[in-house]
Amino acid sequence: MLTKEQAAEMKEKLEAIELPSGLDLLLAHRISARLRKAGIYFQLFRRYKTNDSILHKLDEEIKEGPDKGKQKYNDGHLIQDKIGLKYVFYFVDDLEIAKEIVEKEYQLIEWANTKDTPDVFAATKINGVFRIPEEALSPDVRKQMRACYIDDTFEIQLKTMLFQSWHETDHDLRYKNEDLWTQFPEMNRKLNRVLATLELCDSSVNSVFEKLTYRSYKWVKEKYSDQPYSPALLERIAQTHFRIQMKSSFAPERDQASSMPKAGNPENAADITENNIIYDADYGCGIMRDHFRDEFKFLRLSDPAEKADAVTAVFSSTPFLKTVIKYSRSRLIRGFLEHKNDVPITIFNICAMIYTRPSSGEPEDRELADILKRYLRKQHHKRPKDQKYFSRQYQEYATYQCFSDVYPTDESVSIHDTFIKTLSHAASWLCIRFACNEESSDSLKKLKELSDDLKTPGYTLPPELLISESEDHELRLLYLEKEKACAIRIIEPDNKYENSFREDEKSLFMENRTFITDVGIRDAGDHVELTVRCSCKEPKNNIIVAAAYRPAFLTRILMDTENLYVTEHGVPKRFRWDCLTKSVFEISRSEEDLASLLSSSERQLPLAILPQRAADDLDFYPPGLARSLAGYGHLVLDSTDQGSDVRLYWPGNQADPTIIHPDQIDDKDTYVYMWQEVHDRVVKYPVKRKMDFGKVKFYRELKNVYYQSGDETSVVTLKNRIENLERELKELREKTSEQ
16 A cells, blocks of 8 residues: 555645646547537546546555555556546447547557457447547646656547446446445346346347338338428438438428328428528538539529429439438448538438448449439429520639739849749649640640740740640740730630530530639739639539639749748738748737738738637647638738637628637637638638739730730731741642642
């Protein structure tokens, strides 16, 4: 046993350990958030091992350990469960999924599992020891813990609800009174029979739900035959089958659990058509948006009733219900876990997940895809009374826009050299984009030579330079010395999605789509102005929206912090985008600086202001967010802001910001910030607005200057070029006719 002096000294050391406030909550939050994302039913219990309990354990190890009288913890052993988390699940098949989640979130030390044997029943035990993340504990605290024989680890226990009651009873009433129970072995046996019954109950619960699902499907098939039924009924069956927490997608006043929809009743079958019953979240951040809209674009239906009819027709079909109930529960849960967003678990997102993650080798998957495509295509291409079946009207919309100022990092470097450096990044990107090599066309070879020349110190551009390529795509690069400007234009077909569809479907989804990338670079005297505008031109009846993207060459320029400073046009140079260093984009600001950025009339991109709490959130990582938002918007960490909300300011509106509230844990002063939500809000700032590009000229404007200047010499040069081209064409025709 510990002596009185040893116990007092150890107690003093234990009381000196100051663990971060809410450490157990933070450790649990990462796991709980993943479980909630998957819709798994669970309860959480957490505890800190008290100092008295630790002293008792140290004392017991000396007295009862394998080497009595020898302190086990002096031999390299440490107490590993200072912090304990216990997750209790409603269903036994959630235990393995929970193990996978925990192992992905934290560094595993070891698992202690109960091994099943055919002739012995034992309480299911899944206990794991995990390392506390390095950033959660300071080196001093870790040193204090090890001085008290406490490891920088924590324990996680996973149990089912039925076994939880058994464990509590067994631990408190049998384990702590072991001497009494050993006197009556027949009582031990009787209590163990209860344990065997509980294991049978766990498996029986799952079996009951599976049978109910199968009977529900047979009932729907017999009662409704080929008639549509309410999607609310599909929602109930899906929740029974998958046994997950779902958010109802139907208006409460119309979704009466006591009234089953009747076959052929239009009121029940059309529940989905009124009052925007489909949750906005399904479209705003769910799988419906990421997959159905991108592949079918049925959301472009202007009439809400048509939109609802399209979804109802798909989700109210018996073949679809058959596919749903044959889909694996574990596969669905893992699909939600692996999705990039925390999406609401609704019947619509479940159906989208089933379509985008089909079970391999099942013929119903092909059937499901055909059902979706047939109904969505049919609804979208309903022939209007006053128009032909296919409209050939075109639309053009922006997918990315940015107007930036570029400065040299070294003030001794001239602005012209900065112009050359910026153009060099763009030319190198073009060479990679179009695979310029010795076998390329003459124009692409010329582009490769230009790219190499621009990297040569002291290189001087010619007064005029035009590179034109029109084989598989259109590429134009025009430089005019007198304008101190260069323009690049790329027009190319969209081949990315076409490979995903059969030949007979292509015209329905992305017919005649082209991407247009315009880049303008201008020497403005004291800085270089860089503009980028990416847009998509396609027929109005196309049903896939082009995704937004930031061109790779712009990322290269942003990352070239050794040579270039880049910020949005009109925004002071000190608010530059920093894409390499680990510091947040200008961490703190005086009130004057922040006010000037907010009130800037030239700022055209959104501004996100983080409070100090966001920097203290271990999982949020503002530096990574700052780098990912460069070119899309600005990120400022206001160290004077002691509040908890993230504020988003849109251009021209500094009085009414959009507020993003963080998650608050257990109503305490502990907040968890969602990186993805801030990122998506800024990146998805509407780009269809008309952006002001100042004096920068894109290719069309610069081409007009090139060909239509009033300079007589230019006109003569142009005429000579035309005559030479006509002569070459005539010679080519004569040579061809002779052959």
